[in-house]
Amino acid sequence: MATRRRCLLSRLLGLLLSALVGVTHGSELSFTLEPSDIIAVQEQPLMLHCQVDGIPPITTQWRRNGAALSEDHNYAMFANGSLLIGRFQQTKSDGSADEGDYECVAQNSFGLVVSRKARVQAASK
Template sequence: VSAASELAFIKEPNDVIAVRDRPLMLDCQVEGEGPISITWRRNGVPVETGRRAAVLANGTLLIRNFSKRRESNETDAGEYDCAAQNRYGMLISRKARVQLASLPKFLSHPQSVTVDEGGVARLTCQVNGIPEANITWQRDRRPLTTDDP
C-alpha cells in the first residue's frame, strides 16, 4: 500500500446555522486513490439522496430546502458526518452540528423597579435564539453603553 492510496480529508464539514427553506451545503472533500465513494450520515443514520438531498461530485452534501416540519417535528438539523471509502479503507470525518436559525424569544423581560437616588437598579433580560442574540439596552430610546455610569 503506497502513500498515494491513503485517504485524507481536504475539507471536512463545519458547524453551521441553517436557514429554513434555503439550500445548505456541507463540505467533504477527500484525496486518495480512486474510485472514492462518499456517503453522509445525520445522527448516525444514512442521509437519503434524491429529491431533497444530493451528494455532489466533489463530495459536498446539498440539502435543497433545509426544513423543519412543525406538524411532525421532523428536522434536517442534527450532527452530520461524511465517510469516504476506496479499496484500501474508510475515513470518517468529524461531526458537524447543524442548527436551524430561529428568531430570538424573550424568556424574561425587565421589570419596573423603584430605587433610592444613588442606589443600584438591576434590570435583567433573558433571550433565546440561534444564533445567539446580541442584546443592547436603551434608556429613553437612546442606547446605553457600559461607559455610562
C-alpha cells in the same frame, strides 16, 4: 568490483523502497476539506462540503445523527463530496428534521474514513 555491486544494489533497494512507500502513502484516504458547523435558515438551501484525497475510485456518503442519508428531492450528493440540502426544515411533516450532526464517509479499496461531525442548527427567530 564487489564494493561497486553493493553500492549499486543499495541504490536500487533505496529506489524500490521509495516507490513502495509512495504507493502505501498514496492509498491512504485523507480529508482535504471537512464539513463545518453551520446555522441554517428555514426553507433555504444549505451546502455541506467534503473533499477527500486518495487513490480512486473514492465513494462518499453522508450521515445525519449516525444514519445514512439517501438522495431524494431534498438531498443531493455531488461527485466532489459535497451535500446539498435543497430546502432546510427544522421540523418536517413526518416529524423528522434536517437539524443534527452530519458527517461525511469516504471509502476506496484500501479503507474508510469518517469526517468530523458538523452541527447543523436552525437560526433562531
